[in-house]
Amino acid sequence: TQLLEQSPQFLSIQEGENLTVYCNSSSVFSSLQWYRQEPGEGPVLLVTVVTGGEVKKLKRLTFQFGDARKDSSLHITAAQPGDTGLYLCAGGMKTSYDKVIFGPGTSLSVIP
Amino acid sequence: DTGVSQDPRHKITKRGQNVTFRCDPISEHNRLYWYRQTLGQGPEFLTYFQNEAQLEKSRLLSDRFSAERPKGSFSTLEIQRTEQGDSAMYLCASSLLAGSNTGELFFGEGSRLTVL
Numbered sequence: 001t002q003l004l005e006q007s008p009q010f011l012s013i014q015e016g017e018n019l020t021v022y023c024n025s026s027s028v029f030s031s032l033q034w035y036r037q038e039p040g041e042g043p044v045l046l047v048t049v050v051t052g053g054e055v056k057k058l059k060r061l062t063f064q065f066g067d068a069r070k071d072s073s074l075h076i077t078a079a080q081p082g083d084t085g086l087y088l089c090a091g092g093m094k095t096s097y098d099k100v101i102f103g104p105g106t107s108l109s110v111i112p
Numbered sequence: 113d114t115g116v117s118q119d120p121r122h123k124i125t126k127r128g129q130n131v132t133f134r135c136d137p138i139s140e141h142n143r144l145y146w147y148r149q150t151l152g153q154g155p156e157f158l159t160y161f162q163n164e165a166q167l168e169k170s171r172l173l174s175d176r177f178s179a180e181r182p183k184g185s186f187s188t189l190e191i192q193r194t195e196q197g198d199s200a201m202y203l204c205a206s207s208l209l210a211g212s213n214t215g216e217l218f219f220g221e222g223s224r225l226t227v228l
Contacts, residue, residue, distance in 0.1 A: 006154075033217075042116075042203055042219025043155070088154050090217070098209065099168060100145065100217060102154040 003027055004091055004103035012109040016078050021106045023089030024071045030092040032065055032072045033100070037086040043102075046074075079110045114138060118204050118220035125194055126228050133189045133223040137206030144187050145217065146179055147203040155203055161187060162209065194227045201225075 005024045013019055023032070031050045035043035047056050049065035049072065056063045062075040072089055086105045092098040117136045125131050137144050142163050147155035158177065159169040163184040169177075176194075181187040191198055201222040207215040 004154075035217075040221075042205070042221055043217070044219075045216045048216065086152070086154075099157065099160055100207075101157050102147070105152070105154040107152060 003093075003101055004089055006087075006089060006103040006106050008106060009104065010107050010109075012111065013079055015080060015110055015112050019076050019079060019108070021074045021076075021087055021108075022071070023073070023103055025091065026070065027091070028069050028094060030069075030094045030098055032069070032092070033090045034063055034072070034074055035088040035090060035102075037088060037105075043086075043088055076108075079108075081110045081112050084108055084110050116204060116206055116218050116220035118202075118223050120223060121221065122224045122226075124226045124228065127196060128193055130190065130192045131194055131225060132191075133202050133204075133225075135187045135189070135204030135206075135220060137186070137204070138218055139185070141206035141208050141218070142184075143207045143209045143215070144181055145205045145207075146187070146189050147205065149201045149203055149222070158189070158202075191225075194225075196227045199225055199227045 007022045033048045034046045037043040047063045052067045052069045054065045060077045064073050086107050088105045089103045090100050119134045145160040146158040149155045157170050159179045161181040164181050176192045179189045201224050203222045205217040205219045207217045
């Protein structure tokens, strides 16, 4: 059973388009993180959200944590080829000493 | 380099052999995680430590897998009697847990296992 679900699984868009990636769960998380991973490398943290309803912006990326702390979204404006990669959401589980688990990822390809 | 380091980077072994991976976390980090990742998928939780204590081991993990962090510093992950299904990238990550904030996970470059 996947505790964290992500959608879509794959996304291929043209440069300049906007996109949103979703991360959903039936569990409540103490915090939720978004990572980006490139082939052959480990994931790298983009952002951590802690408070329900929190919105954080990182240049062209906007992250939102759901009010109930069970879901999150990542919105990218005017995607660029450099945004290509595997986007992973990860949650700290309140019921398990804040163990961090990952979703299955969204593979994004931005075509020039 | 003060990042997370893993050794070896690549390991090819025959089915039935034992393999051991080592992870050296960032020195002041109290949490250490092991994950397994297959191509195009997210990291699958295997086990984690706070200092030298192993807090949890995935129920999906067979008894062939064991991990240690003897002095709360480096960690080893051993797979006994390897099977072809064990072929994957094994990722180690460390973090500094402060209160209930999980902190940023810093990953090593991974150890890629191929079982023939």
